[in-house]
Amino acid sequence: MLLAIDCGNTNTVFSIWDGSRFIATWRIATDHKRTADEYFVWLSSLMSLTRTEATITEAIISSTVPRVVFNLRVLCDRYFGCRPLVVGKPDCRLPVPPRVDQGTTVGPDRLVNTVAGHARHGGDLVIVDFGTATTFDVVDTDGAYIGGVIAPGVNLSLEALHMAAAALPHVDVAKPLKAIGTNTVACMQSGVYWGYIGLVEGIVREVRRERDRPMKVIATGGLASLFAQGTALFQSIEDDLTMHGLVLIHDHNKETA
Numbered sequence: 001m002l003l004a005i006d007c008g009n010t011n012t013v014f015s016i017w018d019g020s021r022f023i024a025t026w027r028i029a030t031d032h033k034r035t036a037d038e039y040f041v042w043l044s045s046l047m048s049l050t051r052t053e054a055t056i057t058e059a060i061i062s063s064t065v066p067r068v069v070f071n072l073r074v075l076c077d078r079y080f081g082c083r084p085l086v087v088g089k090p091d092c093r094l095p096v097p098p099r100v101d102q103g104t105t106v107g108p109d110r111l112v113n114t115v116a117g118h119a120r121h122g123g124d125l126v127i128v129d130f131g132t133a134t135t136f137d138v139v140d141t142d143g144a145y146i147g148g149v150i151a152p153g154v155n156l157s158l159e160a161l162h163m164a165a166a167a168l169p170h171v172d173v174a175k176p177l178k179a180i181g182t183n184t185v186a187c188m189q190s191g192v193y194w195g196y197i198g199l200v201e202g203i204v205r206e207v208r209r210e211r212d213r214p215m216k217v218i219a220t221g222g223l224a225s226l227f228a229q230g231t232a233l234f235q236s237i238e239d240d241l242t243m244h245g246l247v248l249i250h251d252h253n254k255e256t257a
């Protein structure tokens with residue numbers, strides 16, 4: 001079975017693909033100090049607690065944090081006897097290479113989202129990912145990643161307000177009942193919620209204007225469904241987009257081996 005690992009700046013997600021579906025998905029905070037042995041203790045105890053019958057024989061990793069890749073490689077080698085594919089490394093082929101400025105290293109999560117988005121929806125697509133950063137990946141007709149937008153993540157913006165202003169508390173992101181807040185928390189939630197709705201709508205409007213063609217918009221990431229409640233922009237919400245892309249890239253590399 002295939003172990004797919006999506007390592008973001010905040011969280012790392014492990015999923016096991018049995019060839020036709022994901023039989024398990026587990027999430028751990030990203031920490032570059034975590035060793036291969038620690039990952040394995042955590043993974044194997046979750047497997048036994050949930051009675052997950054899986055023999056891992058292959059692995060693929062997407063990591064936006066370069067430093068964690070070493071220990072994830074050791075995990076795969078030592079405990080699963082396999083050499084993982086790492087998205088973004090020269091030996092990991094993509095169906096269509098990105099078209100960006102020379103010397104640019106596109107975040108592997110964005111490349112993976114692009115592959116999955118194109119497979120599911122075809123080209124001329126904007127993928128909005130609400131993670132640590134809020135990213136927009138623009139996918140050309142042929143499935144190439146051709147650029148996009150990186151904005152601060154929603155939780156990051158709320159945290160920055162709290163850190164910089166003595167009288168502003170830590171608050172969780174939520175869809176406020178009204179735009180006009182009548183207490184501090186409601187004011188902050190309105191600023192971030194309606195601010196991000198405006199940001200997403202405004203960026204997509206400019207992208208469509210630049211591309212001068214119809215473009216579908218899909219959303220992924222933990223906060224996608226919350227923001228979908230405030231706009232009609234998204235054609236679909238796909239929580240499993242990155243994991244799906246990892247499976248596709250793994251299959252593509254096997255087929256073209």
Ligand SMILES: Nc1ncnc2c1ncn2[C@@H]1O[C@H](COP(=O)(O)OP(=O)(O)OP(=O)(O)O)[C@@H](O)[C@H]1O
Pocket residue numbers: 007008009010011012130131132133172173174220221222223226
């Ligand atoms: N209603 C909600 N309110 C607050 N946070 C939420 C809500 N729903 C999901 N989340 C957060 O979304 C996150 C999951 O999103 P996702 O995995 O896309 O991004 P991330 O883990 O924060 O970022 P990255 O992938 O860059 O590490 C979780 O950290 C979770 O706390």
Ligand SMILES: CC(C)(CO)[C@@H](O)C(=O)NCCC(=O)O
Pocket residue numbers: 008009064105106107108109110131132133135150
């Ligand atoms: C933007 C993030 C942090 C989003 O996870 C990641 O994709 C990344 O580190 N990207 C590198 C820069 C780029 O994608 O152009």
Ligand SMILES: [K+]
Pocket residue numbers: 008109129131132221242
């Ligand atoms: K992510």
